[in-house]
Amino acid sequence: MKELRKGVNIYVEDLKKNVDLHAAIICGTADLPAKALFLGMNQYNDRFGCQVCVQEVRTVDHRRVYPFKSNLNLRTEKDVLESSIQAVACGFPVCGVKGLTILSKICYKFVSSTAVDVMHNTHEGVVKKLIDLWFNSKYSNEIFSISHFTNLVDDKLCSIKPPSFISRRPRTIKDHFPYWKALECCPICSRIGRVQRLWPCMHRMCVPCVEQITNNLCAVCREPITSYLPPHLMANYARPERFFQQR
Numbered sequence: 434m435k436e437l438r439k440g441v442n443i444y445v446e447d448l449k450k451n452v453d454l455h456a457a458i459i460c461g462t463a464d465l466p467a468k469a470l471f472l473g474m475n476q477y478n479d480r481f482g483c484q485v486c487v488q489e490v491r492t493v494d495h496r497r498v499y500p501f502k503s504n505l506n507l508r509t510e511k512d513v514l515e516s517s518i519q520a521v522a523c524g525f526p527v528c529g530v531k532g533l534t535i536l537s538k539i540c541y542k543f544v545s546s547t548a549v550d551v552m553h554n555t556h557e558g559v560v561k562k563l564i565d566l567w568f569n570s571k572y573s574n575e576i577f578s579i580s581h582f583t584n585l586v587d588d589k590l591c592s593i594k595p596p597s598f599i600s601r602r603p604r605t606i607k608d609h610f611p612y613w614k615a616l617e618c619c620p621i622c623s624r625i626g627r628v629q630r631l632w633p634c635m636h637r638m639c640v641p642c643v644e645q646i647t648n649n650l651c652a653v654c655r656e657p658i659t660s661y662l663p664p665h666l667m668a669n670y671a672r673p674e675r676f677f678q679q680r
Contacts, residue, residue: 434457438457441453457540457541459546462550464552468547469482469484473533474530475529475530481526486508487507508544509545513537513543513544517533517537520532568606568610631651632659634656634658
């Protein structure tokens with residue numbers, strides 16, 4: 434990869450001439466433990482364990498947390514390289530950086546181009562938290578709560594007949610939500626990307642899953658699909674209570 438980044442000269446048969454070829458890794462992702470190893474940084478639960486910003490972990494009620502700050506000191510490639518040189522010289526981590534990373538030799542922006550891990554941060558993090566806030570009865574008096582729809586949602590979940598390439602069957606929120614896997618926090622799969630809403634049933638599916646439909650039936654409810662809503666119309670169904678009112 435280092436040689437490719439510097440450039441190699443190759444002969445292109447179609448062009449009948451030599452050209453300089455350059456290649457570089459422009460982005461990548463991993464779960465937090467692997468990301469720390471790749472970047473040569475502390476693990477996420479260590480002091481200065483965030484790989485995005487320079488913030489010290491605090492212990493609150495025997496738990497390590499990152500206190501809220503409106504102005505974060507974001508890490509940069511220059512700062513990380515300087516900290517890594519200091520860490521190698523003194524023998525212990527500096528601001529969470531333990532040493533030099535090979536990514537600095539083969540990636541143009543090895544800090545900012547290391548993407549967020551969607552499975553742990555989004556599906557098992559943000560999405561599970563939203564589901565808990567919406568359906569947990571202890572929040573029933575809050576304006577965002579739709580806990581009174583739990584049984585309705587569970588009935589719909591149990592009526593789902595996923596296509597054969599989905600291995601995990603739907604489970605109820607009421608009895609199984611604490612044990613939900615990341616796969617269950619996406620309506621069909623754990624892919625991330627462009628999402629379309631099916632018409633007329635209004636269920637959401639990511640584009641790769643839509644492309645695998647061969648019988649023109651919704652993979653969630655098995656209703657016939659006549660068309661897809663464009664993204665600018667999907668906003669009308671963004672809030673869950675409006676979805677239920679429409680249905």
